[in-house]
Protein backbone atom coordinates (compact mmCIF):
# COMPACT_ATOMS: atom_id res chain seq x y z
CA UNK A 1 0.00 0.00 0.00
CA UNK A 2 1.37 3.42 -0.87
CA UNK A 3 1.96 5.71 2.08
CA UNK A 4 3.87 6.14 5.33
CA UNK A 5 4.05 3.44 8.02
CA UNK A 6 5.64 3.47 11.46
CA UNK A 7 7.30 0.24 12.59
CA UNK A 8 9.01 -0.94 15.74
CA UNK A 9 11.10 -3.92 14.82
CA UNK A 10 14.57 -5.44 14.68
CA UNK A 11 15.63 -2.91 12.05
CA UNK A 12 14.75 0.22 13.99
CA UNK A 13 12.45 1.57 16.64
CA UNK A 14 10.88 3.66 15.37
CA UNK A 15 11.47 2.96 11.70
CA UNK A 16 9.59 4.81 9.01
CA UNK A 17 8.54 2.83 5.95
CA UNK A 18 7.73 5.06 3.01
CA UNK A 19 6.09 3.35 0.04
CA UNK A 20 6.19 5.59 -3.01
CA UNK A 21 4.42 5.15 -6.31
CA UNK A 22 6.89 3.92 -8.92
CA UNK A 23 7.20 3.97 -12.67
CA UNK A 24 6.98 0.53 -14.31
CA UNK A 25 10.05 -1.55 -13.39
CA UNK A 26 12.40 -1.72 -16.38
CA UNK A 27 13.19 -5.37 -15.61
CA UNK A 28 9.58 -6.45 -15.21
CA UNK A 29 10.02 -10.22 -15.66
CA UNK A 30 9.61 -11.68 -12.15
CA UNK A 31 6.78 -14.22 -12.22
CA UNK A 32 5.60 -13.43 -8.68
CA UNK A 33 5.79 -9.64 -8.81
CA UNK A 34 2.68 -7.68 -7.75
CA UNK A 35 4.18 -4.19 -7.94
CA UNK A 36 2.88 -3.47 -11.45
CA UNK A 37 -0.54 -3.13 -9.79
CA UNK A 38 0.59 0.07 -8.08
CA UNK A 39 2.84 1.64 -10.70
CA UNK A 40 1.80 4.62 -12.80
CA UNK A 41 2.67 7.31 -15.31
CA UNK A 42 5.28 10.00 -14.69
CA UNK A 43 2.53 12.52 -13.98
CA UNK A 44 0.88 10.22 -11.39
CA UNK A 45 4.21 9.35 -9.81
CA UNK A 46 5.04 13.02 -9.25
CA UNK A 47 1.56 13.98 -8.11
CA UNK A 48 1.03 11.08 -5.67
CA UNK A 49 4.56 11.09 -4.25
CA UNK A 50 4.58 14.79 -3.47
CA UNK A 51 1.87 14.21 -0.88
CA UNK A 52 3.47 11.01 0.49
CA UNK A 53 6.88 12.67 0.92
CA UNK A 54 5.32 15.70 2.66
CA UNK A 55 3.56 13.35 5.08
CA UNK A 56 6.73 11.34 5.65
CA UNK A 57 8.79 14.47 6.41
CA UNK A 58 6.17 15.54 9.01
CA UNK A 59 6.22 12.06 10.59
CA UNK A 60 10.02 12.12 10.68
CA UNK A 61 9.98 15.50 12.45
CA UNK A 62 7.53 14.13 15.00
CA UNK A 63 9.17 10.73 15.61
CA UNK A 64 12.84 11.24 14.76
CA UNK A 65 13.17 7.65 13.44
CA UNK A 66 16.55 5.87 13.48
CA UNK A 67 15.91 4.34 10.13
CA UNK A 68 13.88 5.17 7.01
CA UNK A 69 13.03 2.50 4.44
CA UNK A 70 12.05 3.87 1.04
CA UNK A 71 10.33 1.58 -1.45
CA UNK A 72 8.99 2.32 -4.89
CA UNK A 73 8.06 -1.13 -6.23
CA UNK A 74 11.22 -1.28 -8.33
CA UNK A 75 14.70 0.22 -8.30
CA UNK A 76 15.27 3.49 -6.46
CA UNK A 77 17.35 4.68 -9.42
CA UNK A 78 14.19 4.58 -11.53
CA UNK A 79 12.36 7.16 -9.45
CA UNK A 80 12.14 10.51 -11.24
CA UNK A 81 15.02 12.69 -10.04
CA UNK A 82 12.50 15.35 -9.01
CA UNK A 83 10.90 12.93 -6.52
CA UNK A 84 14.26 11.65 -5.26
CA UNK A 85 15.38 15.26 -4.72
CA UNK A 86 12.57 15.79 -2.17
CA UNK A 87 13.85 13.06 0.14
CA UNK A 88 16.94 14.51 1.85
CA UNK A 89 15.02 16.16 4.75
CA UNK A 90 13.72 12.67 5.53
CA UNK A 91 16.92 10.70 5.09
CA UNK A 92 19.75 13.03 6.15
CA UNK A 93 21.82 11.54 8.99
CA UNK A 94 19.72 8.36 9.25
CA UNK A 95 20.11 4.73 8.27
CA UNK A 96 18.31 4.54 4.93
CA UNK A 97 17.11 1.51 2.95
CA UNK A 98 16.51 1.62 -0.78
CA UNK A 99 15.88 -1.21 -3.25
CA UNK A 100 17.50 -1.99 -6.57
CA UNK A 101 17.95 -4.67 -9.16
CA UNK A 102 21.59 -5.84 -9.10
CA UNK A 103 22.56 -4.40 -12.49
CA UNK A 104 21.79 -0.85 -11.34
CA UNK A 105 24.03 -1.10 -8.29
CA UNK A 106 27.32 0.42 -9.43
CA UNK A 107 29.98 2.61 -7.87
CA UNK A 108 28.47 5.66 -9.62
CA UNK A 109 24.85 4.92 -8.72
CA UNK A 110 25.60 4.27 -5.04
CA UNK A 111 27.76 7.40 -4.78
CA UNK A 112 25.02 9.42 -6.39
CA UNK A 113 22.28 8.04 -4.06
CA UNK A 114 24.57 8.71 -1.12
CA UNK A 115 25.09 12.32 -2.17
CA UNK A 116 21.39 12.83 -2.78
CA UNK A 117 20.06 11.26 0.44
CA UNK A 118 23.02 12.07 2.75
CA UNK A 119 22.34 9.07 5.01
CA UNK A 120 24.41 8.00 8.00
CA UNK A 121 24.44 4.56 6.39
CA UNK A 122 22.90 3.42 3.12
CA UNK A 123 21.46 -0.09 2.94
CA UNK A 124 20.85 -1.27 -0.62
CA UNK A 125 18.40 -4.16 -0.75
CA UNK A 126 18.77 -6.34 -3.82
CA UNK A 127 16.24 -8.98 -4.83
CA UNK A 128 18.24 -12.09 -5.66
CA UNK A 129 15.51 -13.99 -3.75
CA UNK A 130 17.35 -17.32 -3.78
CA UNK A 131 21.01 -18.26 -4.08
CA UNK A 132 20.49 -21.15 -6.49
CA UNK A 133 20.79 -19.62 -9.95
CA UNK A 134 18.54 -22.14 -11.70
CA UNK A 135 15.77 -21.78 -9.15
CA UNK A 136 16.11 -18.00 -9.43
CA UNK A 137 15.77 -18.24 -13.20
CA UNK A 138 12.59 -20.33 -12.79
CA UNK A 139 11.08 -17.37 -10.88
CA UNK A 140 11.80 -15.11 -13.85
CA UNK A 141 14.84 -13.53 -12.19
CA UNK A 142 17.64 -13.93 -14.68
CA UNK A 143 20.39 -12.39 -12.56
CA UNK A 144 23.48 -14.64 -12.56
CA UNK A 145 25.48 -15.49 -9.43
CA UNK A 146 28.42 -13.53 -10.83
CA UNK A 147 26.38 -10.47 -9.86
CA UNK A 148 26.42 -11.56 -6.20
CA UNK A 149 30.20 -11.73 -6.30
CA UNK A 150 30.45 -8.39 -8.10
CA UNK A 151 28.32 -6.73 -5.43
CA UNK A 152 30.34 -8.41 -2.71
CA UNK A 153 33.48 -6.73 -4.07
CA UNK A 154 31.73 -3.45 -4.81
CA UNK A 155 30.67 -2.94 -1.22
CA UNK A 156 34.27 -3.33 -0.09
CA UNK A 157 35.42 -0.78 -2.69
CA UNK A 158 32.72 1.67 -1.60
CA UNK A 159 33.68 1.29 2.05
CA UNK A 160 37.34 1.85 1.23
CA UNK A 161 36.24 5.22 -0.21
CA UNK A 162 34.54 6.10 3.09
CA UNK A 163 30.99 5.38 1.92
CA UNK A 164 29.05 3.62 4.68
CA UNK A 165 27.04 1.14 2.64
CA UNK A 166 25.60 -2.32 3.17
CA UNK A 167 24.25 -4.52 0.42
CA UNK A 168 21.73 -7.13 1.56
CA UNK A 169 19.55 -9.53 -0.38
CA UNK A 170 15.93 -10.47 -0.11
CA UNK A 171 15.20 -14.18 0.30
CA UNK A 172 11.71 -15.19 -0.75
CA UNK A 173 10.12 -18.07 1.18
CA UNK A 174 6.77 -19.81 1.21
CA UNK A 175 6.64 -19.91 -2.61
CA UNK A 176 6.11 -23.01 -4.74
CA UNK A 177 9.35 -24.08 -6.42
CA UNK A 178 11.73 -22.85 -3.70
CA UNK A 179 12.16 -25.62 -1.14
CA UNK A 180 13.13 -24.88 2.42
CA UNK A 181 16.68 -26.18 1.96
CA UNK A 182 17.21 -23.57 -0.76
CA UNK A 183 15.88 -20.86 1.55
CA UNK A 184 18.35 -21.83 4.30
CA UNK A 185 21.21 -22.05 1.77
CA UNK A 186 20.31 -18.56 0.52
CA UNK A 187 20.36 -16.99 3.98
CA UNK A 188 23.74 -18.59 4.65
CA UNK A 189 25.29 -17.51 1.34
CA UNK A 190 23.98 -13.94 1.43
CA UNK A 191 25.12 -13.58 5.04
CA UNK A 192 28.60 -14.63 3.96
CA UNK A 193 28.95 -12.93 0.57
CA UNK A 194 26.87 -9.82 1.26
CA UNK A 195 25.77 -8.09 4.47
CA UNK A 196 22.93 -10.47 5.20
CA UNK A 197 19.46 -11.52 4.11
CA UNK A 198 16.00 -10.09 4.66
CA UNK A 199 13.49 -12.95 4.45
CA UNK A 200 10.19 -12.08 2.80
CA UNK A 201 7.13 -14.31 3.06
CA UNK A 202 5.68 -14.72 -0.41
CA UNK A 203 2.05 -13.74 -0.93
CA UNK A 204 0.14 -14.56 -4.06
CA UNK A 205 -1.81 -11.62 -5.41
CA UNK A 206 -2.94 -12.84 -8.83
CA UNK A 207 -4.09 -16.25 -10.12
CA UNK A 208 -1.26 -16.12 -12.69
CA UNK A 209 1.35 -15.99 -9.92
CA UNK A 210 3.03 -19.10 -8.43
CA UNK A 211 1.21 -20.75 -5.54
CA UNK A 212 2.12 -20.22 -1.91
CA UNK A 213 3.87 -23.08 -0.09
CA UNK A 214 3.51 -24.11 3.54
CA UNK A 215 6.20 -22.77 5.87
CA UNK A 216 7.42 -25.21 8.51
CA UNK A 217 7.89 -24.10 12.08
CA UNK A 218 11.57 -25.02 11.93
CA UNK A 219 12.11 -22.76 8.90
CA UNK A 220 10.25 -19.89 10.58
CA UNK A 221 12.43 -20.28 13.68
CA UNK A 222 15.60 -20.55 11.58
CA UNK A 223 14.74 -17.34 9.71
CA UNK A 224 13.91 -15.42 12.88
CA UNK A 225 17.33 -16.40 14.24
CA UNK A 226 19.46 -15.93 11.13
CA UNK A 227 17.90 -13.35 8.82
CA UNK A 228 18.37 -9.65 9.48
CA UNK A 229 14.60 -9.36 9.49
CA UNK A 230 11.63 -11.55 8.57
CA UNK A 231 8.89 -9.71 6.74
CA UNK A 232 5.72 -11.74 7.18
CA UNK A 233 3.54 -9.16 5.41
CA UNK A 234 1.97 -6.24 7.20
CA UNK A 235 -0.50 -3.63 6.01
CA UNK A 236 2.02 -1.96 3.69
CA UNK A 237 1.82 -5.20 1.71
CA UNK A 238 -1.77 -4.52 0.72
CA UNK A 239 -1.37 -3.76 -2.98
CA UNK A 240 -4.07 -2.13 -5.09
CA UNK A 241 -6.66 -3.17 -2.50
CA UNK A 242 -5.52 -6.83 -2.44
CA UNK A 243 -4.45 -7.94 1.02
CA UNK A 244 -1.42 -10.23 1.45
CA UNK A 245 -2.63 -13.81 1.07
CA UNK A 246 -6.03 -12.48 0.02
CA UNK A 247 -7.20 -12.71 -3.55
CA UNK A 248 -4.47 -14.58 -5.32
CA UNK A 249 -5.45 -18.18 -4.64
Ligand code: SF4
Nearest residue numbers: 025028029030033074
Ligand atom coordinates in the same frame (compact mmCIF):
# COMPACT_ATOMS: atom_id res chain seq x y z
S1 SF4 B 1 12.77 -6.57 -10.28
FE1 SF4 B 1 11.36 -6.17 -8.53
S2 SF4 B 1 9.84 -4.70 -9.30
FE2 SF4 B 1 10.94 -5.54 -11.10
S3 SF4 B 1 9.65 -7.22 -11.80
FE3 SF4 B 1 11.16 -8.10 -10.40
S4 SF4 B 1 10.20 -8.08 -8.33
FE4 SF4 B 1 9.01 -6.74 -9.70
